[in-house]
Amino acid sequence: LVRTAIEIEGLPITVHRPSMVVGDSRDGRIIHFQIFYYICEILSGRNTFGLYPYLGAASLDIIPVDRVAKAIVEASQTQAAAGRILQLCAGPERAMSLRRLSSIIRATFREHGLRTPIPLTIPRSWYAALPRLAALFNSGREHRKFSVLPLYMDHLANPQAFGNEAYLRWLTERGQVLPKADEFLPRVLDYYLQARKMQ
Numbered sequence: 592l593v594r595t596a597i598e599i600e601g602l603p604i605t606v607h608r609p610s611m612v613v614g615d616s617r618d619g620r621i622i623h624f625q626i627f628y629y630i631c632e633i634l635s636g637r638n639t640f641g642l643y644p645y646l647g648a649a650s651l652d653i654i655p656v657d658r659v660a661k662a663i664v665e666a667s668q669t670q671a672a673a674g675r676i677l678q679l680c681a682g683p684e685r686a687m688s689l690r691r692l693s694s695i696i697r698a699t700f701r702e703h704g705l706r707t708p709i710p711l712t713i714p715r716s717w718y719a720a721l722p723r724l725a726a727l728f729n730s731g732r733e734h735r736k737f738s739v740l741p742l743y744m745d746h747l748a749n750p751q752a753f754g755n756e757a758y759l760r761w762l763t764e765r766g767q768v769l770p771k772a773d774e775f776l777p778r779v780l781d782y783y784l785q786a787r788k789m790q
Contacts, residue, residue, distance in 0.1 A: 603673035605666040609659045610680035610753055616655035616775035619782025627653060628783055634693040635700050641708030644718035646693070650686040652753055654679055655775050662758070665765065675757060682755035687772045695773075699780040703788075 596602045614621040630651070632638050659679050666672035681687075697707045762769055 597674045603670055605672040605674075606676040607659070607663055607666070608676065608678050608680075608753075610652040610654050610678075612656050612659055613653045613775075614655065614779040614782050615657045616770050616778070617657065619775075619778040619780070621656055621779075621782070624783060624786070627651075631696050631780065631783070634689065634696045635705075636693075636697065636708045636710055637700070637705065639718075641710050642718065643693070643710055643712050644715040645712055646689040649689045651689060651692055652681045652686040653772060653776075654681060655770070655779070658769070662761070666761075671764075672761075675761070677758045677761060678753050678755045679758055680753045680755050681769065681772065682753065682759070685769065685771055687776075692772075692776075695776055696780065699777065699784065703781075703784040705784070 593604060593606060597604050611627050612621075612625075613627050634643075636643065662677060662679050666675070666677070693710075697710075700707050759769065
């Protein structure tokens with residue numbers, strides 16, 4: 592329907608397809624802490640007694656919310672964006688490996704005074720059994736936290752690489768550069784952990 596509207600009806604539509612949206616690259620702010628922040632809790636090891644499945648070469652594609660907002664606003668102000676599909680994402684070369692992400696998360700949690708268990712890698716099949724084991728010792732909210740672990744880890748096990756050539760060209764045309772995750776991730780995590788202390 593959208594392609595028809597663009598190609599036949601000539602409507603000036605731009606399609607924006609963000610990957611996993613995280614906090615503002617400048618100060619980490621975000622309205623709601625959604626899936627990325629739950630993944631951070633998993634990768635910290637705090638919810639799993641330090642147990643991790645084998646992460647291999649898996650990576651996570653994240654983009655700051657301010658970059659998504661900026662692209663949408665700028666595209667709405669020019670006809671040059673009409674008909675384009677912009678994958679608002681880090682792309683395969685800038686997606687962060689889960690092992691690197693886990694290391695940064697654990698270090699940042701410790702900087703905020705949160706203890707992180709010694710990491711221990713276990714087979715994925717064992718990891719998938721954690722919810723059943725947790726059900727024997729926990730109930731209610733704690734059990735629910737464990738019950739979704741395999742879902743998130745299955746999601747992360749799939750390749751998280753999205754082609755973003757059109758988006759990078761869009762940025763280059765405007766003299767802009769997409770920041771690397773290493774540059775904004777500390778601010779994103781700091782904001783989350785400060786807000787966590789206030790709860």
